[in-house]
Amino acid sequence: MKPEIFLLPYADDYILYAPLKKFLAVVNSDARDAVIKRLEELPLCEAEETALTALDKHGVFSEDFQYPKVDEEFAPTRVTLFPTDRCNLRCRYCYASAEDGGHKLSMSAARAAIDLVARNSKRKHFEQFAVGFHGNGEPFAAFDVVQECCEYVSEAAEREGLKYRISTATNGVLSEERLDYLVAWISDVNVSSDILPDVQNSQRPLANGQGSFEYVDHTLKRLDKAGIQYGIRATVTSESVGRLREMAAFVKQHYPRCNLLHFEPVFEVGRALANHFMTPEPQVFVKEYIKAQEELSGTGIRLVYSGERANTYCQCFCGVCSNGFTLTAEGNVTSCYEICTYQDARAGRYIYGRYNEETGQFEFDKEVISKLLQLQVKNIPFCRDCFCKWHCGGDCAAKLLGDKPLSAHAGSERCVITRALIYRQLLQKIGVDVTNKEPVII
Numbered sequence: 026m027k028p029e030i031f032l033l034p035y036a037d038d039y040i041l042y043a044p045l046k047k048f049l050a051v052v053n054s055d056a057r058d059a060v061i062k063r064l065e066e067l068p069l070c071e072a073e074e075t076a077l078t079a080l081d082k083h084g085v086f087s088e089d090f091q092y093p094k095v096d097e098e099f100a101p102t103r104v105t106l107f108p109t110d111r112c113n114l115r116c117r118y119c120y121a122s123a124e125d126g127g128h129k130l131s132m133s134a135a136r137a138a139i140d141l142v143a144r145n146s147k148r149k150h151f152e153q154f155a156v157g158f159h160g161n162g163e164p165f166a167a168f169d170v171v172q173e174c175c176e177y178v179s180e181a182a183e184r185e186g187l188k189y190r191i192s193t194a195t196n197g198v199l200s201e202e203r204l205d206y207l208v209a210w211i212s213d214v215n216v217s218s219d220i221l222p223d224v225q226n227s228q229r230p231l232a233n234g235q236g237s238f239e240y241v242d243h244t245l246k247r248l249d250k251a252g253i254q255y256g257i258r259a260t261v262t263s264e265s266v267g268r269l270r271e272m273a274a275f276v277k278q279h280y281p282r283c284n285l286l287h288f289e290p291v292f293e294v295g296r297a298l299a300n301h302f303m304t305p306e307p308q309v310f311v312k313e314y315i316k317a318q319e320e321l322s323g324t325g326i327r328l329v330y331s332g333e334r335a336n337t338y339c340q341c342f343c344g345v346c347s348n349g350f351t352l353t354a355e356g357n358v359t360s361c362y363e364i365c366t367y368q369d370a371r372a373g374r375y376i377y378g379r380y381n382e383e384t385g386q387f388e389f390d391k392e393v394i395s396k397l398l399q400l401q402v403k404n405i406p407f408c409r410d411c412f413c414k415w416h417c418g419g420d421c422a423a424k425l426l427g428d429k430p431l432s433a434h435a436g437s438e439r440c441v442i443t444r445a446l447i448y449r450q451l452l453q454k455i456g457v458d459v460t461n462k463e464p465v466i467i
């Protein structure tokens with residue numbers, strides 16, 4: 026395999042980045058020219074050979090390297106359960122267009138899924154298995170299912186002699202009883218909230234149209250006081266992007282023990298499309314995101330955007346290509362949080378199984394599972410020359426590819442954000458103080 030080396034502009038010099046060698050250095054233009062010649066197998070003069078000696082010492086040109094690995098054996102040790110697809114909110118940009126009615130997860134299916142991941146963890150000699158609640162609805166809208174599942178997780182762990190971790194996403198509009206339960210049972214909570222009262226009330230109203238801020242604020246303050254690990258995920262629109270610093274300041278003031286503040290641009294799908302919500306201009310998102318980062322500097326609150334992960338090496342943006350095991354309220358098994366039902370035209374690629382209530386077994390489609398493995402960034406032509414490829418993993422397959430062939434991947438505006446923020450992380454790794462520095466759009 027040819028070594029993978031990226032040369033990125035940096036002031037009058039260049040950053041040489043060999044991600045698979047975890048090598049990063051600043052080189053001048055002469056060294057850059059020599060690197061290009063070496064890669065193109067052109068003859069080098071003595072001075073150029075000397076310039077490359079240090080890089081040779083670090084094995085930068087060596088063909089001995091490995092791509093990030095994915096687990097090709099289907100044996101998930103984590104399951105995400107969708108207790109229901111109904112919701113007590115009517116977020117105006119909801120990708121799932123969730124509302125009343127809908128489905129409720131059967132407990133026999135949930136128990137079988139918990140047993141499966143517990144058994145796999147034991148077989149793999151792991152110390153623990155993981156169960157998460159998420160949904161194309163609010164998990165706690167099916168509170169009885171959440172309760173029964175948590176209790177069954179504890180039983181399964183005891184039976185297998187394992188530890189467990191339960192996490193949940195929630196919209197934070199919870200009764201006191203549900204909040205008590207959540208604090209008692211769940212160790213990792215991710216609250217979807219647009220933080221500022223006016224933004225939250227307008228973008229994430231209750232089902233009756235009234236504002237939801239006071240409920241979510243109460244939940245966040247309770248989590249803060251309880252000292253459990255929690256994060257806040259805010260969806261950023263073209264209207265709210267100018268207020269990211271204000272949001273960060275609000276979190277710092279009101280929820281100081283929040284571990285993670287997650288900003289994610291809205292996707293123009295579901296109700297976001299119907300309500301004409303627009304994703305922010307990527308350059309504007311990057312600038313405002315950096316201001317928010319500065320606001321949080323020196324606090325224990327880590328700001329994240331899903332693509333900003335220079336310390337992650339992967340083949341896939343999420344678990345979609347390998348061992349992504351999500352059981353939907355309808356009883357489908359899908360590799361993707363967003364593709365839950367066969368009414369979705371993309372279902373054939375992502376939904377790979379179903380729980381059979383009569384036999385009490387999962388029926389998995391091995392062919393679909395094996396084809397999902399193809400969704401690795403090494404196979405995506407569009408990402409081939411991107412210096413972020415092993416960190417980004419080709420971004421969200423459901424949105425960028427859907428059911429189309431890999432050759433149809435054409436990136437998105439999110440690539441601009443991902444590249445600018447990862448480039449900034451690389452600068453930090455080489456010791457550059459990026460405070461007050463304009464982002465480089467690369």
Ligand code: SF4
Nearest residue numbers: 112116119123162196
């Ligand atoms: S809380 Fe989530 S599922 Fe419910 S309406 Fe809002 S975005 Fe949709």
Ligand code: SF4
Nearest residue numbers: 343361362363421423
């Ligand atoms: S493919 Fe996209 S929507 Fe599906 S789970 Fe991964 S990131 Fe989420």
Ligand code: SF4
Nearest residue numbers: 408411414417419440
């Ligand atoms: S081209 Fe875009 S999607 Fe592909 S790896 Fe780079 S940033 Fe990610």
